[in-house]
Amino acid sequence: MPTTDRVHEAVAAVYRSESRRVLATLIRLLGDFDLAEDALHEAFRAALEQWPRDGVPANPRAWLVSAGRFKAIDNLRRLARFDALDETGARAEVAVDGRAAWADEEGIEDDRFRLIFTCCHPALSADAQVALTLREVCGLITEEIARAFLTPAPTLAQRIVRAKAKIRQARIPYEVPAREELPARLDAVLRVVCLVFNEGYAASSGPAVTRHDLSAEAIRLGRLLVELLPEPEAIGLLALMLLHDSRRAARASASGDLVLLEDQDRALWDREQIAEGVGLVERALSSHPVGPYAIQVAIAAVHAKASSSAATDWAEIVGLYDVLLQTVPSPVIELNRAVAVAMRDGPATGLALVEAILDRGELKDYRLAHAARADFCRRLGRTADARASYERALALTEQEPERRFLERRLAELRT
Amino acid sequence: MKYLCLVYMEADKLRAVPDGECAACGDGFRKSGLLIAAEALQPVETATTVRVRNGNVSITDGPFAETKEQLVGFYLIEARDLNDAIRVAAKIPPAREGSVEVRPVRELQP
Missing domain, CATH: 1.25.40.10 (Tetratricopeptide repeat domain)
Incomplete structure (x- = not known):
């Protein structure tokens, strides 16, 4: 039935655009990554059943959070009947009490931050932070992350399982860190965002040169971080991503072939993004000592300003690499x-x-x-x-x- | 939730942290309602390791594992979550000379 197909397409589109936000909120409401992931899948299963019949709701995100939460509460209550300790029963009550503003836009953006800072918590190993962020915040599948890090998929899956177990057992809180703890915690987050961007900008495998969804996701994360904490290195990373991403259209030919920097048609570079990136460079360079992202964005700005490869100030670039x-x-x-x-x-x-x-x-x-x-x-x-x-x-x-x-x-x- | 903060230090750094400071730290935690128990330990040379194998008790001198840093004391604390426990652990005076391992306490299964 064509209408059903259209609804299925709509569900798939909502999954792509909203599933990570819905997950972030469900983790807060349910207090557990695995419960939230199950609830997310149940919510989308319910959408596939109900939307063809009732139509796509006006606010799909709120609908999905609500559906996921009720499914999880149902499951927890069913489990609680068999659970002597009644721990799951207590969890279900927590979930029911979590009524507070779950559909509120601002609260939901905060949930994405809670998720990022929890996935990038320094009590997790650096490898686990990256794997968990790509899995939970960006929704990459384990195989994609494994390829990005040249690690066997089972090793990576194990790393994610262990990280989630530590979050649960050591009770790593689902929160944005306190103001005084933010700068140190931000470094870990920036490193992870940078790796996500790199995977999108120069996909390690697959049919395309770039995977714009990942780059766009990283830039979006970068913007939110700058909004939350306008630190020079956060600004530097955002500017760096904008300048690199501005060349996206020129990096692949119409047939999808790779075009090197020196052969790129610079008219295809996104001037608006370059202007935004270059506009941020000064703010990025304002810290002492200058951080690594700021130096890299200074290099990218030299490229962005040059009209051709030959006209590029290579001596300046070599000097900046020396500093870096x-x-x-x-x-x-x-x-x-x-x-x-x-x-x-x-x-x-x-x-x-x-x-x-x-x-x-x-x-x-x-x-x-x-x-x-x-x-x-x-x-x-x-x-x-x-x-x-x-x-x-x-x-x-x-x-x-x-x-x-x-x-x-x-x-x-x-x- | 309970966390055990295990304090490790190299023997020759022990004098760098006066007992009085540790006692004051413990008192502060107790007054804030964070502390369940805290003790300093005699040096590792006084340790005895006990094992029971096939019903026989075996006793050996020294700790289970030899490391440069040794266990010199512990604080059993009550904290809301790991971030809270880390904030408390960072106030334990030997943290600036040695290290503090923060371990969540596991409830025994019935």
Whole structure:
């Protein structure tokens, strides 16, 4: 029946746009992640049954929260009859008492913050914080998170189960931290938001170069964080995400192929987003010492201001990478710096730097390190070396457009 | 909810935290209604480990595990949640020299 199909589509659309908000509120009302997840699924099952008959409600989010809550209370009461300790009965009462403003818009945005800060609680391991945030706040499935972190899916699933058990057993509260605790707690949240954005901006696998839903989610989280706590590093991360995301339309061709920064049609860059990002740079750079996100956004701003790759101030970019490396030593940042040095001084200098990094072994399985080496060798006319590195990068990539790009380069080297 | 705050310190740092300060801290917790019990412990050299295997009691000198930091005392506290317990634990004087492990208390199942 076409009407039923339309309603099913509407339910699917509401699931995409509202399920995480509904979950965040259900966790507060029910006081437990697993109960809330079950309630969320029951609420959507009820929607699939009732909406085709009764029509899509005016406020689907409120309907789903209400349905989920009642389903959970029913289940808890049924369990309580068999439960000698009556602990679940007490939980059901808590859930019934949680009437307070569950449909109120502001309260629901607060719930998303409670969820973020709980998932990024420092009592959880760093790995668990990231996994839990991507699972619960962003709704990624375990396999997607596992690929993003090059971790087997069962390991990742176990990590999430353990984190939820710790939240329950150690009673990590579902709250936004007190003002005086916020700055320290914010760092963990920013790191997680940054990782979510990266997964959306350069999807580790799958058919597309970018996964705009994830980038948009990260930017949305970034905006909310800046609103809550306008700290320079939160502003820096938001500006950084805006500037990177502004190039989205130019990063893939009409056929979905990867377009490198130097070949991008800069007319496709989102000028509005660039203006917003560049407008935030000064505020981001206002702290002492300047934080890593602020330095990265300064680099992104240099790119955003240049009319072409050739017109880019590469010396400025190399200088900023030097500052960044002093703040956060990392082989990936060294690799980025090597690429900037190559743009300033030529591919031979870049190649020497990249080979030194590869020799140290930390990036031996990092596809972009091999792709950079391949590109420098290609420019230097060292065809056999270029081919070997493109093949190595190709073996390591799980993203379709990246695979096609590398295959194209390899084909060009054969002719 | 109850949390046990286990206080660990290296032996040579013990003198850096005067007893009087720890006593005052415990009194403060008690007055705020946070404290269920707190004690300082004799040094680890005085410890005896007891095991029962096949009905036989075996006794060995020393603690179960040798680590650089040793258990020097504990506070059993009542707290609303982990954040609350962390705030209390951060006020325990040896936290600035050693470390405090915050463990939720488990109710025994009937």
